[in-house]
Amino acid sequence: MASVSSMEFWCFLNLKATLVALLLILFFHFSKKFYSKFLPTPPSTLHLPSPSSSISPPDSRSRTPEIVSDSDLKFLIDNLDEKLDEDDKWENVFDKKTDFLYYEAKCCRPKDKPLKYLSTTVFENCSPELLRDFYMDNDYRKQWDKMVIDHVQLQVNTANGIEIGRTIKKFPLLTPREYVLVWRLWEGKDRTFYCFTKECEHPSAPRQKKYVRVRYFRSGWRIRKVPGRDASEIRMFHQEDAGLNVEMAKLAFARGIWSYVCKMDNALRKYSAINHPLTTPSVSSITLIQKVPPELDMISGNTLPAVSASMATLEPVNDEPREKKLSRIPSKKIVAKSLLVAGGVICLSRGHAGLGAKVVMAYILTKLRKHRDSSSQSMQTRGT
Numbered sequence: 320m321a322s323v324s325s326m327e328f329w330c331f332l333n334l335k336a337t338l339v340a341l342l343l344i345l346f347f348h349f350s351k352k353f354y355s356k357f358l359p360t361p362p363s364t365l366h367l368p369s370p371s372s373s374i375s376p377p378d379s380r381s382r383t384p385e386i387v388s389d390s391d392l393k394f395l396i397d398n399l400d401e402k403l404d405e406d407d408k409w410e411n412v413f414d415k416k417t418d419f420l421y422y423e424a425k426c427c428r429p430k431d432k433p434l435k436y437l438s439t440t441v442f443e444n445c446s447p448e449l450l451r452d453f454y455m456d457n458d459y460r461k462q463w464d465k466m467v468i469d470h471v472q473l474q475v476n477t478a479n480g481i482e483i484g485r486t487i488k489k490f491p492l493l494t495p496r497e498y499v500l501v502w503r504l505w506e507g508k509d510r511t512f513y514c515f516t517k518e519c520e521h522p523s524a525p526r527q528k529k530y531v532r533v534r535y536f537r538s539g540w541r542i543r544k545v546p547g548r549d550a551s552e553i554r555m556f557h558q559e560d561a562g563l564n565v566e567m568a569k570l571a572f573a574r575g576i577w578s579y580v581c582k583m584d585n586a587l588r589k590y591s592a593i594n595h596p597l598t599t600p601s602v603s604s605i606t607l608i609q610k611v612p613p614e615l616d617m618i619s620g621n622t623l624p625a626v627s628a629s630m631a632t633l634e635p636v637n638d639e640p641r642e643k644k645l646s647r648i649p650s651k652k653i654v655a656k657s658l659l660v661a662g663g664v665i666c667l668s669r670g671h672a673g674l675g676a677k678v679v680m681a682y683i684l685t686k687l688r689k690h691r692d693s694s695s696q697s698m699q700t701r702g703t
Contacts, residue, residue, distance in 0.1 A: 386481065386501055386517075386519060387481055387501055387502060387503040387515055387516075387517065389612050389615065391503075391515045391517070391539075392505055392513060392515060392611065392612075392615055393615055394515075395513060395515045395539040395541075395556060396513075396541075396615060396618060398435075398437070398539075398556040399437070399539075399541050399554050399556055400618075401437070404429070406430065407427050407428075407429055407435075408427060409425045409426070409427050409437065410425055410426055410427065411423075411424075411425045412424045412425055412426050412436075412569070412572065412573050413572075413573055413576055413577065415577055416441075418443070419442070419443040419444070419584070420440070420441070420442065420443070420580065420581070420584050421439075421440065421441040422438065422439070422440045422441075422576070422577065422580045423438065423439050424436060424437070424438040424439075424572075424576065425437055425438075426569065428565075432558070433535060433558050433559060433560040433565075434558070434565050434568070434569060435556070435557070435558045436555075436556070436557045436558070436572075437554070437555070437556055437557075438554070438555045438557070439552060439553075439554045439555075440552070440553050440555075440580065441545060441550055441551070441552045442550060442551055442552075442553075442584065442587060443548070443549065443550045444549050444550070445549075445550060445551045445587065445591070446544070446549075446551060447510045447511070447512060447542050447543055447544050447551045448510070449551075449587075449590070449591055450542050450551045450553060450587070451504075451512045451542050451605070452590075452605065453586075453587050453590050454514070454540070454542070454553070455504070455514070455603070455604065455605050456590070457470040457472075457484065457486070458470065459586075459590060462586075463582065463583075463585075463586035463589075464582075464583075464586075466488045466489055466490065467486060467487070467488055468487050468488065468489050468495065469485075469486065469487040470484060470485070470486045470487075471484060471485050472484050472600050472603070473485055473499075473521050473523045473524060474521065474523070475600075475602055475603060475604070475607070476607075477602065477607055479503070479607075479609070480503055480504060480604050480607035480608060480609050481501060481502070481503050481604070482501070482502055482503070482603055482604040482607075483499070483500070483501045483519065483521055484499075484500060484502075485497065485498065485499050485500075485521070485523075485524045486498040486500070487530060493531075493563075494529070494530065494531045495529070495530050495531070496530065496531050496532075496533055496561050496562075497524075497526075497527070497530035497531065497532045497533065498518070498533050498536065499518065499519055499520060499521055499524045499532070500516050500517065500518060500519065500536060501516070501517060501518075501519040502514055502515060502516035502517075502604060503515060503604060503609065504604045504605060504607075504608040504609065505608065505609045505610065505611045506608050506609070506610060506611065507610075507611035507615075507616045508611075508616050509543065509544070510543065510544055511541065511542070511543040511611075512541070512542045512543070512608075513539065513540070513541050513542075513611065514539055514540055514604075515538075515539035516536065516537075516538045516539060517536055517537050517538075518533060518534065518535060518536040531561070531562055533559055533560065533561050533562075534560055534562075535558075535559060535560035536558075536559045536560075537556075537557075537558040537559070538555070538556065538557045538558065538559065539555070539556050540553050540554060540555040540556070541553070541554050
């Protein structure tokens with residue numbers, strides 16, 4: 320009985336420490352919000368000239384300037400080949416594979432810029448053309464990616480292949496994020512494809528209070544065939560400022576990316592089976608794909624990652640011993656994890672601090688109560 324009482328006392332002390340930590344997180348969160356209100360920083364965005372109509376027809380030519388150019392392609396290739404500034408260092412975030420799927424990701428924090436991600440995904444039994452079409456099919460994405468609640472094509476320039484669109488994404492406990500983006504595709508040698516995307520402004524997509532407009536977005540990928548195998552690799556560079564806490568967004572990425580990649584792989588297999596659903600616009604950046612300039616086609620020669628043919632050496636997706644391992648985690652680690660999740664919910668739920676605090680407290684109290692009950696049961700069993 321004495322050990323049980325001491326355990327309850329320890330849980331009580333840790334609960335007090337948790338509450339203090341939550342109060343500190345809330346204090347810094349609201350102080351940051353207060354200062355940003357009186358010291359606003361204007362976002363850096365690209366503005367387009369107004370088209371003749373509210374939503375331009377697909378064959379609009381002169382109304383879309385070349386705001387995604389070959390210099391952006393050069394910028395993308397340099398990042399994909401990890402040509403960074405001397406002060407930038409990559410940090411490994413995730414690495415996992417199965418018989419049919421490989422994924423790795425790392426991040427880098429540039430000075431005075433959003434977090435930068437670099438990921439590599441290899442899909443077995445997949446051609447580069449199929450993977451390209453799958454990634455660019457935004458209407459099909461709405462069917463399998465539940466975060467995407469809306470997407471509309473705003474404008475296409477048939478002269479240079481530049482396309483503009485608007486996407487709305489919903490994240491748990493957050494105000495929906497609005498992406499007004501412009502992108503362009505290129506085709507290089509040996510069935511290699513590139514896409515670069517960045518934020519812009521468009522008269523057909525005025526800002527609305529019910530959405531948070533993403534103010535900085537730089538993203539792109541390179542798709543190519545894996546030599547000697549019926550497989551394709553997509554190497555992606557991504558950098559955005561969606562108004563989220565950096566550390567907690569990084570934690571959420573590491574925790575949830577594998578399930579998302581597996582869901583993507585399942586959607587890709589269905590996409591292949593139904594032979595490209597006819598949901599994409601008849602005129603798009605895919606149908607107007609540009610050629611990579613010869614001078615840029617020569618510099619992109621970074622080797623593919625060393626992914627073995629067997630691809631079955633790492634841990635499986637379904638990890639059976641996980642429950643047993645969790646049952647042996649000390650209560651101290653449970654409180655630490657609870658604090659981490661607590662900070663994540665509150666910091667990520669900007670503008671919803673009350674809801675975030677309720678979810679956090681319910682989570683922590685439930686975790687502590689379950690651990691106390693299980694510990695008491697185990698001690699009673701040993702006593703008998």
